Amino acid sequence: MDIRTVGVVGAGQMGNGIAHVMALAGYEVRLNDVSAEALEKAMATIRRNLERQAGRGKIGEAEMEAALGRILPETALERIGACDLIIESATEREEIKQKIFDALLPHLADHTILTSNTSSISITRLASRTDRPEKFMGFHFMNPVPVMQLVELIRGIATDKATFDTCLGVVEKLGKTAASAEDFPAFIVNRILMPMINEAVYTLYEGVGNVRSIDRSMKLGANHPMGPLELADFIGLDTCLAIMNVLHDGLADTKYRPCPLLTKYVEAGWLGRKTGRGFYDYRGEEPVPTR
Numbered sequence: 491m492d493i494r495t496v497g498v499v500g501a502g503q504m505g506n507g508i509a510h511v512m513a514l515a516g517y518e519v520r521l522n523d524v525s526a527e528a529l530e531k532a533m534a535t536i537r538r539n540l541e542r543q544a545g546r547g548k549i550g551e552a553e554m555e556a557a558l559g560r561i562l563p564e565t566a567l568e569r570i571g572a573c574d575l576i577i578e579s580a581t582e583r584e585e586i587k588q589k590i591f592d593a594l595l596p597h598l599a600d601h602t603i604l605t606s607n608t609s610s611i612s613i614t615r616l617a618s619r620t621d622r623p624e625k626f627m628g629f630h631f632m633n634p635v636p637v638m639q640l641v642e643l644i645r646g647i648a649t650d651k652a653t654f655d656t657c658l659g660v661v662e663k664l665g666k667t668a669a670s671a672e673d674f675p676a677f678i679v680n681r682i683l684m685p686m687i688n689e690a691v692y693t694l695y696e697g698v699g700n701v702r703s704i705d706r707s708m709k710l711g712a713n714h715p716m717g718p719l720e721l722a723d724f725i726g727l728d729t730c731l732a733i734m735n736v737l738h739d740g741l742a743d744t745k746y747r748p749c750p751l752l753t754k755y756v757e758a759g760w761l762g763r764k765t766g767r768g769f770y771d772y773r774g775e776e777p778v779p780t781r
């Protein structure tokens with residue numbers, strides 16, 4: 491199937507990145523969010539990130555303007571329905587995603603492929619509540635979307651081959667690389683990454699190290715480009731906690747229990763970079779550890 495229009499629901503840090511790369515690859519993008527403010531912020535972020543790419547000579551000025559012209563901010567969800575491909579990228583809460591799909595269903599074109607950028611929620615379960623489980627799958631980008639090479643493609647139990655192949659074609663047109671994952675909690679990347687981040691928070695909670703020593707240890711001792719706490723702040727602590735809860739509930743194994751300190755940060759609203767404070771405080775010139 492030929493994809494020309496892409497609807498992105500949720501214009502947060504992932505949604506704006508998805509709109510950015512889709513528009514740059516030539517797709518007509520409709521970007522939606524419940525919050526008009528988030529939508530405005532996303533458009534400004536996309537412009538800034540495209541300008542940065544143009545400034546580095548990675549794209550031309552004309553290419554940048556053309557990409558911006560292909561993104562239509564859209565506050566009415568129903569106007570996203572007729573897109574060829576929809577990527578839901580709203581907050582990582584199943585009831586929110588469920589409501590979005592429920593609201594979209596009456597407005598979809600027959601051929602519309604529905605996907606979710608969820609980091610952990612069951613694709614099969616989300617798909618089963620729509621009218622098209624065979625045209626539903628996981629389309630999981632990595633953060634930051636314009637930079638990261640991988641896209642995990644997740645088949646639900648009913649996803650048909652044509653849908654998978656179409657999504658694979660889109661990933662290739664983006665110049666990215668796909669890895670296919672089975673539909674089990676958190677798929678591949680987060681199944682491995684999140685327990686490591688959670689263990690880093692336990693290491694902090696138990697006083698084995700402080701924020702700086704934990705991050706320094708993993709950067710210099712394991713050659714990770716970012717420390718696990720720095721990375722958690724970058725991902726968003728609410729998203730990290732949500733993924734741990736999905737692993738804990740979905741695999742029923744206590745080894746996935748979320749660290750109480752992670753819960754405490756989320757309850758405080760200290761969600762990492764996006765709220766200005768997490769394991770580091772980003773409100774000054776330099777990030778300062780909060781513990």
Ligand code: NAD
Pocket residue numbers: 499500501502503504505522523524525528579580581582583586589590607608609610630631632633724725726729764
């Ligand atoms: P975010 O908090 O930055 O953005 C979420 C956006 O969804 C917000 O702008 C919010 O206003 C919007 N939203 C909430 N309810 C909505 C609704 N009913 N309709 C439309 N928009 C709505 O979160 P994010 O980091 O961009 O994560 C979005 C999705 O991407 C999640 O499913 C997350 O698991 C997944 N994801 C995140 C990362 C990451 O590193 N943060 C990586 C891969 C995938």
